[in-house]
Amino acid sequence: MSPPSAVYQWATTLIIAPHPDDETLCCGGAIALLRQMGYRVHVMVLSDGLSMHPHAEFMKSDEFSAMRKYEAESALSHLGVPNDAVTFLSLNDPLIPARQEAGFEEVVRLCRNKLNSLKPDTILTPWRRDFHKDHQAAWQITQQALAEESMDDVKLVEYSKWALYDNNEEHLPTKEEVQPWRLDTEPVMKKKIDALGAYRAALPLSGILAQPHTNVQQDELKNHFMHPWELYLDQTAVG
Numbered sequence: 001m002s003p004p005s006a007v008y009q010w011a012t013t014l015i016i017a018p019h020p021d022d023e024t025l026c027c028g029g030a031i032a033l034l035r036q037m038g039y040r041v042h043v044m045v046l047s048d049g050l051s052m053h054p055h056a057e058f059m060k061s062d063e064f065s066a067m068r069k070y071e072a073e074s075a076l077s078h079l080g081v082p083n084d085a086v087t088f089l090s091l092n093d094p095l096i097p098a099r100q101e102a103g104f105e106e107v108v109r110l111c112r113n114k115l116n117s118l119k120p121d122t123i124l125t126p127w128r129r130d131f132h133k134d135h136q137a138a139w140q141i142t143q144q145a146l147a148e149e150s151m152d153d154v155k156l157v158e159y160s161k162w163a164l165y166d167n168n169e170e171h172l173p174t175k176e177e178v179q180p181w182r183l184d185t186e187p188v189m190k191k192k193i194d195a196l197g198a199y200r201a202a203l204p205l206s207g208i209l210a211q212p213h214t215n216v217q218q219d220e221l222k223n224h225f226m227h228p229w230e231l232y233l234d235q236t237a238v239g
Contacts (some may be wrong), residue, residue: 029185035080
């Protein structure tokens with residue numbers, strides 16, 4: 001287990017989130033720790049999260065998009081990230097383009113723009129073989145943007161939402177690819193829990209989203225994301 005201070009070497013950090021809430025579920029502790037030290041943190045949310053939301057079918061697209069942005073900004077405010085440090089591309093979920101798909105170059109261009117303006121020391125991006133297509137595409141977008149900008153000195157750290165918990169060998173990393181490690185996030189767990197609560201508290205905004213999350217969903221959140229540590233995969237630590 002690495003101490004909370006392990007993230008301080010990341011300095012200015014950009015988090016690439018395929019869907020609203022990925023950044024908080026997977027990296028909320030690290031975000032809070034970085035902000036406590038005064039480092040700049042910016043979050044780029046690629047999609048609107050439509051397919052991931054149990055009540056999206058009952059809402060108009062613009063109403064849904066506004067709600068999800070509100071949720072994300074509210075959650076990140078608990079972690080110390082101001083609204084002007086959050087970028088929403090609002091791509092249709094699950095249609096984040098991967099390599100060889102229409103729109104890939106345009107999303108890479110938008111990511112390059114953010115790299116140029118922020119000049120991050122570290123980028124957190126989804127694990128390259130996470131089994132959700134959008135997560136794989138997000139990794140490919142990040143890799144291509146870095147390559148086109150020739151930013152070889154940027155530290156790239158991957159995070160996994162589900163792949164490393166399902167014991168599917170096709171999704172698991174090899175020791176030649178990355179070095180997995182756990183970050184102790186216990187000192188900021190209250191902030192992370194409050195941030196996650198902001199996503200759930202925002203559901204009644206439309207007036208029709210009164211149904212609470214099911215017990216199964218609550219158990220999944222608790223089992224996979226509510227422990228006082230976060231798992232990261234550092235490809236720059238290999239070799």
